[in-house]
Amino acid sequence: MDDLIVGTPLWILAIVLFVALMAAMEAGRWLRRRLARNPDGEAAEHDYIFNGVLGLLALLIAFTFGLALDRYDARRELVVDEANAIGTAEMRVRLLDSQDGPRLAGLLRTYADTRLRYGEASAAAKPPLRAASQALRARIESETITALRPIATTPLAAMITPAVNEALDIGVTREATHASRIPTMVLGVLAVYALISAGVLGSALDAAGRRGRGMSTLLFLLLTLAITVILDLDRPQEGAIRISQQPLRDLVAGFVSTPRPSVETPQPSPATPALPAAGGSSRP
Template sequence: MAMLVHHPAVLFVALIVLFGVAAALGAVFLQRAFPLSDDARENYNVVQGATLTLLALLIGFTLSMAVSRYDQRKNYEEEEANAIGTEYVRADLIGEAEAPRIKALLAQYLQLRIDYYKTRNAHELDVINNKTTGLEAQLWENVRGAALARPTPITALAVSGMNDVLNTQGYTQAAWLNRIPVSAWGLMMAIAFVSNLMQGYGARGTTGRRVLMFVLPVTVALSLSLIADIDSPRGGMIRVVPVNLISLQQSLGQLP
């Protein structure tokens, strides 16, 4: 299931099949095995309404979780751009000898952060993460050496700025790993399956009404796939574009 929710398009196809089968099972097998009498239909309508209401609440709650995580990833992208841009300017406070080297490392680091947001390939992501870790070590070593050589309040500003650069990268990493739990997906899909089963079970005889019973599988599959798309940082169409990092990179190219 974890692989499915990482690929929303595949999830949509799988859910259409799963929920369509559930509706068909209710219409074909349950209606034959346990015919629904007119006396029992009122109770059935109450149970079906409660089940659909519970499903709607779960979908709404999960959508809220996905949107909040998406917003968090966007906010951290902005914070990363601000931290890198601030440290690039503060690098001049360290000294004429170290500043060019730190700025060059920050420019390389900025490109790696842009690549991190853009890539979809797992192997490329591992390479980017390894290079990022190495660059972070070099950046910290450079400001650390300057701070030990000249422990002044001005140098402390550059050290603090570099600390912000490293921290925001960690926050971003954590935000991209923070996904909707698989157990929540399992619960939603189980309730959605039962809801579609009941939808088919309650469908009445005419062809038009039986066709309408497949509206619920399609709408629920679309809703869950949308949630998975928003919640998936790399697998979906709705992604965080590093507009602030790209804008910063363009502005750095104009600085002396």
């Protein structure tokens, strides 16, 4: 069910929902005609029931919208946190001497580019980039331990270790938050309740002797729009509402404009020419 909701384009879901609401209204109208025993005085009763059902539907939509918005805000904040953490870690590992600093800095720059591509990718393209991120995290962790082991008790190691660890941990947290979506049960209850509300509306309109086609269509359009926005918020990089990757994009652009750290190899010093002996002459 989750794959069906995530994999189906939003515009198709919106059309299906709108048509289902219109059909539910007509079904409610037809059912009321079949089951009504004493139609006199039913209009006020139906209006009362419809107002209560519509109020509960509004509360359910507000609750679901709050869930989607909280997840959207959390994903957006994690993009900023990850960009800051990777930038801090890259700056600190460059303080290492010899070959370790440039090598770790290069790995972190590659990791930042991978995380940017992960954030910009669609849901179908994320699994390979998630696997690449996991491989890079394992390599960075191994390389950091190897580089810091000889200086494990120094202040420099105490400064580098938490920075690298935070950069890697935020990546894991971001992936978990991205996979966390509104429970399917909540969306299912919302859809079923919306259809029931449409049926109650059809019954209430029929009891009052009104068609109400125009106003009911407008109501269902607004209801479809609200539910579509909820689904859009739950899709970080698809649809109209997307999470900006600008912090990571700026970080990668800054890395590109800065010369990439290179591992320096010691160059042999030129041979010193022999000096003539004191008091000697260079002439034969």
